[in-house]
Amino acid sequence: MRRKRKKSFKIERLIIAIMLLACFILLVTWSMHYTTTAKANKIKSTVTKSNVKADKLQKNKKVEEIPKEEKSEVEEKTPTEIVISSVGDCTLGNDSKFAFKNSMPDVLAKNNKDYSYFFKNVADIFKADDITTANCETTFTDATKRADKQYTFKAPAAYAKAFSLGGIEAVNISNNHIYDYLQKGFQDTISALKQENVNFFGEGNQWVTDVKGVKVGYLGYMGFSYDNNFLNKLQNDIRAMKEKSQFVVINFHWGVENAYYPNSTQKYLAHYAIDQGADLIVGHHPHVIEGLERYNGKIIAYSMGNFCFGGNTNPSDKDTFILQLKLSFVDNQLKGYAVKVIPCSISSVNYINDYSPIVLSGENKQKVFDKLNKLSTNLAFSLNDEFNTLEKN
């Protein structure tokens, strides 16, 4: 009995010893594992920290560099600004059936045959801008054989001087009076314009001019109606012009006389031309002004009205305007497009047509602004004395 107890006591001690050994081994293994993980974690966190540091350094560097880059970009790319002006019907001539008294030749004779008389009140504006264009709605010819129609306009070739003396660099010749004295009258008109250094566009002619390195291209058409042939021609002409210029202006002679709102043909052609790449649409023929429209970030002036009009000794509506665009280009890309109108009267006196347009002021100016603002669509601003920047719509 006593031996038996002694034996069991021995076994108990052995079990305790084994358990203690096991505990020790466990403790050692755990402590070794802990040290390794902690070390690994430490290394990992150091690596992360150094990455953060590197990122931070890089960011600081970027923060320092950005203004430098922006600054140099601004310094290198100053926009090129140009101002272009457009006016409506300039009929520097008259119908030979008209009475001489108060006619254009009569008024010119009374002003010592000084051809600068016609544009003397607006020439400063035209000379200060980069380009001015008008619609030349007459012929310069001594031809006598005329077209069979109610009014046929002509003047001696010397009248073409008025354009160059007035600061008008180019004229549109696509209109319903350019063949008033048939093919001879047309050819004589072109010769007279060339003689007086007046550029021209329309009737198959294009004009591309370089202003401060920016090429501006002008096209002119009669747009009283259209068919597929005309639309295709327009598309091809605009695309070809886009290849050689950075800004494309189209003059359309269209619409209905004495109408204050454009008809569906005018609207269709204007939108179509802009969809094909035109940047400005200048319309004329109705003799009165029609509104402006902003379409896809571009301006359509549906009718500029008369400007210097030898076709009537006293039109009841003498309102007209100078349309000006201020354009900015960076790397030959159009970046800024702003528009302004300068309200004018076709005559410097209101009781008769003296064929010498003037800039309006005060109440008369405001009346034309109000009229144009009422007639215009989708402008997103009111026309006033300032250039208004066009946002795309």
Ligand SMILES: [Zn+2]
């Ligand atoms: Zn016309």
